Amino acid sequence: MIAEFGYGIALVSFIVAVYSIVAAVYGAAAPRKSASLVESARRAMLLTFPLITLSAAALIYLLVNNHFEVSFVYEVTSISMPTYLKVTAWWGGQAGSLLFWSWLLAAFASAVTLRKWDRDIEFLPWVIMISSVTLVFFLGMVIFYENPFTRFWLVNGNVEPHMFAPANATVFTPQDGNGLNPLLRHPGMVIHPPMLYLGFVSYVIPYAFAMAALITGRTDDRWIRLTRRWSLWAWLFLSFGLVLGGRWAYDVLGWGGYWGWDPVEIAAFMPWLTGTAFLHSVMIQEKRGLLKHWNMILVILTYALVIFGTFLTRSGVLSSVHAFANSPIGPLFMTFVSATLIASIALVIYRWPDLRGETEMKSMLSREALFLLNNLLFMSVLVICFWGVIFPLISELFTGQKVTVGPPFYERATAPIFAALMFLMGVAPLSAWGHSTLKTLGRAMWKSALAALVVTVVLFATYTKNFIALIGFFLIALVLLVTFQEFWRGTRARQRSQKENFFTSLSRLMGRNRRRYGGYIIHISMMLMAIGILGIEIFQTSTQGSLAQGEALDISGYTIKYRELASWDDQGKGVNFTRASLDVYENGIYLGELNPRIDFYFDSQQNMTIPGNRSTLRDDLYILLVDWQPVSNMGATFKIFVNPLVNWLWIGSLLFLLGVIFAAWPDRDATEETSRRGVTRQASQASAAD
């Protein structure tokens, strides 16, 4: 009953969304334009949100109340799961997560259509059309291919999944469900997919506006101004989703790392790359009126990669540890991505002459030129990632030989590019819009560069002789110093002119230039993350050994002594816990106890390896229980990692979050959106402030 209701409502929202496309296009493009038809399309668009909410509510009801006759519920929940996990199981499987995607999209599209449109009314029908086309595609997937409401039916003694009752069939209800994959029961995994999806879905909005601008021919930078905050929030969600995924991997995947260059991770990373490039290059368009073609192409690519990313995580075509699902929807996704990509690029080509730059670039060292270089570097990483992800398919297609493209490929190829990006991060903030010369740049930079060199020499003498690490630390120090110098310079200049004290000046300066200083905070946080990444990538040490009770193992100054092992069942949770107790000493001083464990889930018959982790700013001692003998006093095998500096990765990501929120926070004064020329003047004042 509830299942039919949920399905029926999904079907209705599909029809409503189709109607909104037709009404929007007809209202805007028919010979006699009809504002009321567009208004009707807008209302239809708004209606999809409550409708999909109802459908989702039906699904959540089924999930929470153990309706195992519904195959999706059977696959992702079990009686022993706590209620909050049953709710989040909504996005724990393919069919549910497609509905989740649609729901988010309907929410965002509704939010957009509720804004004041007076100045931009010509965009409205096209924004509705683009969002609705995307929505129709996802709802279509839900209704025709990946229906979360399908039930099990007993037909002539066989159990078959169908939406509607076949002849002579009765509903079949299994005793208990499969239960969610234990890896997905981690708190990080509860919020990681929604974060990624929020990021994915929010990027549909800037894309919809870009297409609206192309279709209407209003190709100035209005669309960019309208969607600036959207793309920042989208970027925030996507970035945070990536970080959460990393933290989750570190905590439960049990390989001592946070990022494995798995195709699914890369699938989420690729839109982030174009999104980051976009974030930088829109500034050039806003301030200098350049790069209009390029911004269009970036937003189109981001949209395509978002859909491609959803498809990669969901289709299982490129099987990977994340690909929990296999389904026939791959070709459909590919068709949709290709069709939208081709149509969008065709539109850009059609409007090519209208998108010409308004001013000229004056110097190869101007900030806009350096931003372009930044874009080139981000695109290079994208090319490497994309190629690495699809090469196994190409190889299989042409030679029949399956190959693996693993971390060594990506690391070697992208490391120099990331280093170049860091260097740019150190230079670009000091260059001015319009033009800079080597001389002005050198004058602004030499102090920071010198100080960074001193830091590097000190590190060489005290910490490491590793050449690559030293280059990395030099760049990190350079960026940090340059960025701090920027804060200092701006604040001092303001202090002098406004006669305020230092902190008032700093906070006002930052408050008035949210994007600029938010951006700098993000740069600083990136450098903290870089410290963590360098630490774990270059200085990680590990060892593995089997210990009998009372035996100890040494690694990097730590002594780990195996005390005991306990194994017990928790029937209520449906889990068997096996937990080792280890005493940790450093240079003879007792530091505490660590408890790596293995959780075995009865319902899904799967293991989860939970590390025992002692985390400090200097390093993480990360211990995994690999194996144990049936009689616990005989011995157990442990894998031990020492991950230096890795905590800075997580500290950096928290600061990152603050930075983006700071940059994206709505200004008190909404009319502050100054024109491009006004901003240029402010910017040149700010950068000429010393």
Place this chain on the structure above:
Amino acid sequence: MKKIFYTLTFILILGVMFTGAAFAQGELPTDDEVNAVAHQLYCPVCQNTPLDVCPTDACRDWREQIRGMLAEGKTEDEILQYFVDQFGDRVLSAPPVSTKFNWIIYIIPPLIILAGAIILFRSLKEWTTPKATEAAAVEDGSGSSSPSDDYVARLEEELKKQK
């Protein structure tokens, strides 16, 4: 060979059962030595998981096989080659350049990036050097940038004052 492997695992199991810490003693390679080789291999069944961290039983057996081969005195390359012969190129962490086809994975990205760089620098140059033909157009005021900039700026100033 298989026989040796089985005997070795048998000894291994016996050792573990009776002393609890047989790994540390005797001639058998340590876990770290095994992992050093296994880390370069990818699990043939569960994709994208390095063999040294893969928790499945199959992988455990493969690691023991590596231990056996190391004990026999085989070199790292020989062991890697053995796995490639058994399961194909996909057990390696990156496509080997032994086949001509695999070269494209290493060639295409630099080519695309290079092309991008060339396009970028050419357009930068085009933008930064004032063009004679367009300068002429600027002369008659149609494509002008800086004068109209000032004009628009002044206009906006005026508009702001009126608000």
